[in-house]
Amino acid sequence: MGDVVRKLHLVPNDGGGAGRVRRANLAQILKAAEQVFAETGFTGATMAEIADKADLPKANLHYYFGTKEELYRAVLANVLEMWLAPISVIHPEADPAKAIADYVYSKMEAARSRPFASKVFANEILHGGAQIEGFLSHDLKSLVEEKAAVLDGWIAEGRMAPLDAKNFFFMIWAMTQHYADFDVQIRLVLGKRQLTRRDFANFTEEVTRAVLRTAGLSPSD
Amino acid sequence: MGDVVRKLHLVPNDGGGAGRVRRANLAQILKAAEQVFAETGFTGATMAEIADKADLPKANLHYYFGTKEELYRAVLANVLEMWLAPISVIHPEADPAKAIADYVYSKMEAARSRPFASKVFANEILHGGAQIEGFLSHDLKSLVEEKAAVLDGWIAEGRMAPLDAKNFFFMIWAMTQHYADFDVQIRLVLGKRQLTRRDFANFTEEVTRAVLRTAGLSPSD
DNA sequence: GTCTATACATAGATAGAC
DNA sequence: GTCTATCTATGTATAGAC
Structure with missing residues (x-):
């Protein structure tokens, strides 16, 4: 930090x-x-x-x-700190299914507990990201390269299904942040006044299942 | 229209x-x-x-x-018209794998060819959606209920894996729109000046695979 | 139906008293 | 270190000539 x-x-x-x-x-x-x-x-x-x-x-x-x-x-x-932190669970010695599920959980929890932070980030990128170009093109880029290499290693060892590792992160980010950034749409489509902890627990379960299936993995516990 | x-x-x-x-x-x-x-x-x-x-x-x-x-x-x-149109491929008589793949393809193609439209929509929702509350809580809500019922029917017939149908749409929207709305992040992380048709073809393939696996389906062709 | 010039409101920033 | 009053810039909207 x-x-x-x-x-x-x-x-x-x-x-x-x-x-x-x-x-x-x-x-x-x-x-x-x-x-x-x-x-x-x-x-x-x-x-x-x-x-x-x-x-x-x-x-x-x-x-x-x-x-x-x-x-x-x-x-x-502040927002960027929060954004980066969870990815540390992805490291070579980890169990693929557990690490990926933990990562999804952390990102969903961030979306639930700090929706404003997520929206500030989304808004900045949506409008061109002029203030965080350096962060994106250096810090985040090298971080993604490092973590994608971890996934590629797991794939090479046959511990998860072959896929484009960087794009896999994009898909995870897309889904997890969606529940913070597009909460209005989700609430109105579901006819709910508020998204509760229960709702988020359900979303988290569904997203985790989707992500693990995409990687050809089954839940580890 | x-x-x-x-x-x-x-x-x-x-x-x-x-x-x-x-x-x-x-x-x-x-x-x-x-x-x-x-x-x-x-x-x-x-x-x-x-x-x-x-x-x-x-x-x-x-x-x-x-x-x-x-x-x-x-x-x-204008943007809303574009947003709604593709979902018509989801109907009871369709083949699940083909219909879902077609839907993903259309949404990705919309993200590629009309990125500004996607961003206007994202921005509106991100900031509370005051101008489209009626659209979201009536038009889109009933459309999603109708299409979720189609998926629930397929699930009941054992033609796809059990899942939360409405949330399944949320995940598809999240992933497909991400490539338009967060293109700056994707470009900078990948170190590319522009996302090309080839890039989008690759993204589309990855997203389609992820979505079909999530639904327990295999590509139909 | 088109366009120049301008009115009016709002919001970022600062001066200067406390 | 705090706050009121004010300056200045910008942006929406319109009046009125063409």
Whole structure:
């Protein structure tokens, strides 16, 4: 953790780590900003609305983050950390079925518990990803290459069915993030007011089964 | 075609269908608007940029569509038509494997050939879908119920593996639209400048295999 | 039916008192 | 370090000449 943040130069001026108030305010602002950016996008979001949600005067946001864009980049940095973390369960020594099921579970849990983070990420990519080009073309690219090599190894050893490993990750991302990003569509089509933990447990089961079958694997427990 | 448009009251004043110039201008504006809304979202898009891309003065857009929101709704109406059309291949008399493969193919082809349309739709849902709530909660909901019943029938007859039929559609939508909506991520991770027809053919093959395996089916040809 | 010039509203950013 | 008042830019929409 922290690596991506530093690499992308996305850290707000921390002043040296002195104040407690500072930390609390930063956290409050970042949380409010994540929600507002998720709901209305970068241009749609207004500093006034974020300030309202953070329960702070508008000028304070500019005091801490300077510009709207800086604030946005700080939110993105948080989001990217969350996005990357789960993939570590994919490593050569792991059991394929268990590792892949764990990965799907983690991504679904992230979609359920931090839907705003997922939407901020989706929105950024949807509109060209100008702020995270470096992250995508370097950090994520090499990570995917590394993890795809793990899958290729398993395939070569006959421990899972042959498939395009990179594309396999794309399909997993597509399905898991869909439940966060397109929740409105899912709710309205199912006629539900809210997607519950039970709903997500069911989705997770279905997605896990789909992914494992695609890889020619059976659940390990 | 036209049904959804009418139901949602999304038709711009057609004046009676007189002019040829009118038709050409409307088409030009709608095409430009689809692209700009896709790239920057509703609030991010400006009438000036759309006018530029449509090669018309800004005031003309207001002449034809009144407000930015009306123009946006007209774009959405087009997009929804495209979105719905392919699902008709799912009907009781069809062969399950062939029908599902055809459906995946059509959705992937739509993602490839009309990426802006897919992005406009994704953006609208991502931000709450206020403009298409009626479409989602009535039209799409009943369509999904009808088509899920077809799958449930196939399952009952032992013609495909048991699964949650509605969720099966969600997974298909997630994967197929991903290649349009997240193309930037895919391109940068793969290190490609552009996704070609060949790339899409490969994605389509992988997604089709994943979907058929999930349904316990083998390719029919 | 087309287009230039402009009115009006909103939102990002800052100055300066506290 | 906080906040009110204000500046300035941008973008939607329209008036009115052609």
